[in-house]
Amino acid sequence: MAKIKLTSAFCRDITCPPHKRKEVYRCTEVIGFGLEVRQSNKTYWLYYTKPDGKAAQVKIGGYTDIPFDVAKRTAKELRSKVVLGGNPAEDKAIRKGTITYKELAQMHIAHAKAHIRSHGCVEMSYRKYLIPEFGGYRIDDVTPHAIETYFAKLRERLAPASVDRLRLVMNRGYKLAKGWRLPGSDLNPVEAVARPKYDNKRTCLLSPKKAERLLTECGKSENTMLKPIAQFALATAARKREILDAKFEHVNMDRCEWLIPHTKNGHPRVVPLSAAAMEVVKALPRKEGCEWMFANPATGKPYVTIKRAWKTATDDAGLPGMHFHDLRHAAIGAMVSNNVSLHVAGKIAGHLRPESTARYAAIADSTLAAAVEAGARNLNLTGKAA
Incomplete structure (x- = not known):
């Protein structure tokens, strides 16, 4: 030397x-x-x-x-x-030894399939958006600025909630990487990305006439199960996937109860079935060897999606842009507007947090106001002020 x-x-x-x-x-x-x-x-x-x-x-x-x-x-x-x-x-x-973002994505998807029921959203987020943009980078080369820039571009064509869902998926992926102690995972770039402020809470109320019009159009659908699915949703305030995956064995005909063993929040719940809901159950076709209540007649299995039939029915009913999930909101709103407490309505809907049902407080307040007015009229107090 x-x-x-x-x-x-x-x-x-x-x-x-x-x-x-x-x-x-x-x-x-x-x-x-x-x-x-x-x-x-x-x-x-x-x-x-x-x-x-x-x-x-x-x-x-x-x-x-x-x-x-x-x-x-x-x-x-x-x-x-x-x-x-x-x-x-x-x-x-x-x-x-640091892996690429694509490799982390594949690891996250595998983890999601093993641990959560709604893993399809995780897979779609990576396949359609995140891997095409960041897949070739090492995980420690993805910067907060690059994420912010990409999300800003996506907001031009996607709803704020959809973009924020991608942020949540990215954040979860980096947290898993850190938990697995992967090289290059010391810093999570998503933590420095500002969470957008938006309000995507929907509180849909259906008048009896609109509900009747909607169910009429559902009855005209080529999907013969669309109407009973919609009727059951309005009668139970259940989520779409809970209804599509419902089984006859989980309905107690004597007690008029429906057990949902697998829910979004991971907690099974029992839903009381009204007379209207029981009518739907009793009218459902039953085929030997088919355990599903709302099975696709062509496959004998639960529907993967009913989006096309639903869009046609809502458009024809004069309710364009209505989501199937709005039936859940309408059912909860109908209960609250008929003097059912927010606590009871939330319990039926399977809300774990009171805040989830709190959006219906305005309906409850209007119901109370109507009750006060009715009482005043009954006592003939209107116009009696000194």
Whole structure:
């Protein structure tokens, strides 16, 4: 090993002595900066001492791959990390072992399939949006600014809630990576991404006439099960997937109760069935060997989706843009407007938090106001003020 001030000209002209396998030249100006010269190539290195006192080295790059001034500047930067207690060689090894965002996505999807029922949303978020944008990056190369920029572009064509769902999926993926102690997962870039403010809470109320019109159009659908599905939704305030996956074995005909063993929040619940709901159940066709209440007649299995039939029915009923989930809101709203307490309505709907039912408080308030007015009229108090 020889010590000399490394210059661009020196590195260009120096060759390895014929009788040696290699020769190392250490720079006297930039501590640790060195050039390794072999018969076949030249390589820039940084030689340093690790925090534990052991000697180490990290490759900067080949002489023909990077200019001398870039190699020298990189050596200074790496030297600064060493002075601050860093270990460039270890950092490089960690970075080399860091997986791509696409690989993390595949791991997250596999985890979702094993642990949550609604894993389809996770898979779709990665497949349609996140992998095409970030899949080629290492997980530690995805920056908050890149995420913000992409989400801003998506908001031009997607609802704020849809974009925020992607943020939640990304955040969960990075949290899993940190829990699994994957290289490069120390920092979660999503945590620095501002959560957008939006209000996507819907409180749909259907008048008897609108409900009748909707059910009439559902009855005209090519999907012969659409009307009983909609009727059952209005009668139970259940979620769409809960209804589509309902089984006859979970209905207690004597007690007029329906057990939902698998719900969105993971807690099974029992729903009391009204006379109207029981009429729907009794009228459902039953085929031997079919356990599903609202089975697709063509497959004997639950419907994967009813979007097309639902859109046609709502458009024809003069209710464009109405979501199937609005039937759940309408059912809860109907209960509250008929003096059912928010607590009881929330329990029937399967809300774990009172805040989920709180959106119907305005309906409850209007019902109370109507009750007060009715009482005043009954006592003939109107116009009696002194």
